[in-house]
Amino acid sequence: YILITKDLPDPETKMPITAKMFYNDGSPMYISRNLWIDLSEVPKIFLKTLLTSEDEDFYEHFGIDIFGLIRALIHDLATLSFSQGGSTITQQLARSLYLSNEKSLIRKFKEIMIAFWLEKKRTKDEILEMYINSVYVGNGLYGFETAARYYFGKGLKDLSLAEMAILVGMIRSPENFNPKDNLKKAKEKASTVLKRLLDEKIISSNRYEKVLRDIENLKIVENKNYRFNEELFWRVVRELREIGFSLDEMRKGYTLYTTIDKDLQRIIESVSDQRKDIAFFAMNPRTGEILCYHGIGVSRGRRQLGSAIKPFYYYLSFLMGYSPEDIVPDLPIKIGNWSPENFTKSYSGFTTLEKALIFSENVPSVILFDTLTLNSVKDFLKNSLKISGKYPNDMTLSLGTLETSPEEVVKAFSALVNGGLVLKPFVIKKIVDSNGNIVYEGKPQVLGSVATYKRDPMEATGILKTVLMKVVNKGTGKLAKIPGKNILGKTGTAKKNAWFIGGDDSFIMGVVVDGEDLLGGKDCAPIWKKVVEKWGKFKGKISVALTPINSEGVVFSERILGILDFERIVRLIYEGDLSEDKLVSLLKSLPQKFQVEFLSKIYEIEPILSTEIWKKVIQ
16 A cells, blocks of 8 residues: 555646636636536536446445455456456546556556545545546546536536436446447436436436436537637646646636637637648737637747748838838849749849838848848847747748747737837736635736837837738738728748738737648738638727838948849849849949949959949949
8 A cells, every 4th residue: 555655646636637717708618628617516416326326335435345346356357357347436536547447456456555545635525526527528528517518518517317317327438428429328328327316216216207208309419619729728727837826726716717809719710620730829919918829839839930030120120220111132142052032033123121021022131131130130039029939040040940939929020019019928817716806817018128229119110010011901911901901911931831910009810821832921811811800809900100211222231242143143134034224223322332342243254244234323
């Protein structure tokens, strides 16, 4: 006994994890595979049915039924089948919490020792309550309250006796006798349970006949309100632990209210039913409240961002004094062995920062990124916007090879919208104890704030929001456009997934679809639009306070000269794929020093072309 029980953890720590949770409108949330019910809330007739069927001497024995155990052991030894249980409720609890389902005499002996130990450590009522809430009930579910909600769409206290008999009857083989998967066998078992109630004179013969008919006529109606969401459930559990609440406490009469919007959550879950390769995360950028949460790896997964990373360093550029109308080269570049391309594989000679972001042009964005420098951008992403993830240590970061989660992305994107405040996303709105007292209330928590550079964060936010609205109105995100609503957003496409992050001043939602050959604008933006339109609560209100913008004129430097691929520039001009006039226009916007250096590089490759271009520049 001592050897088996000396290091056993408390039984509560082995119980299936559970908590009473509600949406932000107060309606119940069924996202866990286990819903707790206090023993005081369990109907007396259910307790009588359970104990009569499973362990009628529960309140008299000390953990084992001696005569039942002897009968089972004699049968098992005679047949070497180990098929007889002879288990009390305490033994069943010991087995489910601490042991495997292996059938052997050694396991049975351990089960008996642990049953003795449980009876010593806990009261009969505590053991019965743990059993009622931990018994496996099929389909990955635990506990009779969970079974009642899942199989019959109502709480245990609202079940008929026929329905109670169904639940009790499936205990010994829940996968075979649960009403969802095998209603006929479930009814047969329930009839046996009911007969025991009659034999023990717990119900009258008249009631027996009536309930028997109820069992025969019983039908299972799918409970559409019961939807497992393991990712969301564990997100809540992690936050509980962060704020100092254990799950054991949650079982002791606490009620947990979340920030999740029921209507939005159910819409995204229905979308996910149709395609499993999708994840959603939405929050209020003013408060940090999480509004919806669904999919694999929403908080802790790692997906490459693709072009969805661009608004973050464009924001940094606006902070540093660059402006949307600043000209940036759109010419072939080469950084080491890396030669990034625009999606169209073509080059316009030059564009503006605004157009480069609206149409998600890669090469001008890489040029901007290189001007800002890799270390500065990485520091900004990590320490100002608080984006955690796996960072590459090279320039590919500019096109989104950062691997991070939807929650991290939307958290940082929200800071771009609210003026530079990085708010901690939270899902627990409040926790109420059994007396109705609020013992915890979730509040906005600032993780960090963006510093002032040449511009302050609010000015830079105003500039960026104006550009991101154009992304949706006429750029890569136009399939997210909703008539009558202002929407800002950004698409992103990586090798194995695609993104759209969008919203307004009070709502930002990220949609990520996993798979090959996807585009953020084609595959994610329409889903974002469909969800938001169906939800109906999206306001589409964006405030933009713009101050006069002093344009820097052109984004160009020695660094840019060092990464331009002049051989390819010459080849594209001769092939007619790059306009010589566009190149001339770009050069005219540069200081004479850069004009000379640029044309000197061309001269080394093609002197005649260099001379022709120079004549046009000085005209």
